[in-house]
Amino acid sequence: MGAVLMAEIPARLQTPERRFVLLGSHGEALKRAFENNWQETANYQHDNPKLAAHRGNFGVCGGYGDLHILDCDDLARWNELEIIPLIPTTFTIESRPGHRQFYVTCKDHFQSGGLFDPEKTQTNYQGKPEYVHIGDLKAGSKDGICGGYVVGPGCKHPSGSIY
Numbered sequence: 001m002g003a004v005l006m007a008e009i010p011a012r013l014q015t016p017e018r019r020f021v022l023l024g025s026h027g028e029a030l031k032r033a034f035e036n037n038w039q040e041t042a043n044y045q046h047d048n049p050k051l052a053a054h055r056g057n058f059g060v061c062g063g064y065g066d067l068h069i070l071d072c073d074d075l076a077r078w079n080e081l082e083i084i085p086l087i088p089t090t091f092t093i094e095s096r097p098g099h100r101q102f103y104v105t106c107k108d109h110f111q112s113g114g115l116f117d118p119e120k121t122q123t124n125y126q127g128k129p130e131y132v133h134i135g136d137l138k139a140g141s142k143d144g145i146c147g148g149y150v151v152g153p154g155c156k157h158p159s160g161s162i163y
Helices: 027-031 049-053 075-080
Strands: 020-022 058-061 067-072 091-096 099-105 113-123 129-138 149-151
Touching: 020 049, 058 067, 075 129
Parallel strands: none
Antiparallel strands: 020 058, 058 149, 067 099, 067 129, 091 099, 113 129
């Protein structure tokens, strides 16, 4: 019997431009890329045999094929800040309760990085105030390097829930 993916890549993400990385198969490794150079070379098209044979989770790379992924860690706060109406209708998954991933195709390239609450702060480990982290943007760069990934739809979260 052949190896199967723990989750299937949704058809709408199966385009030649998109790239996917191999993630672990248990515990916290379910969220981590384990191959070196995943940003530049160890990422695969949806029909790559290595991806098809992988028995762990997969990650969806931001940036390839103009894909930008908004990874929302606090849906209630995003609603309070009225961010959600600014996001075009798009492929969206619930990564776990109160968390969403919005898959947006955009020809402009934005830099990957953290998204922070413009109003709320907390004290960091050095005793200094910093804005509260409420999500991330996973995007690419103009030179074609992956700007991060999210755990793919249908994959297992370390808590046992399914993305």
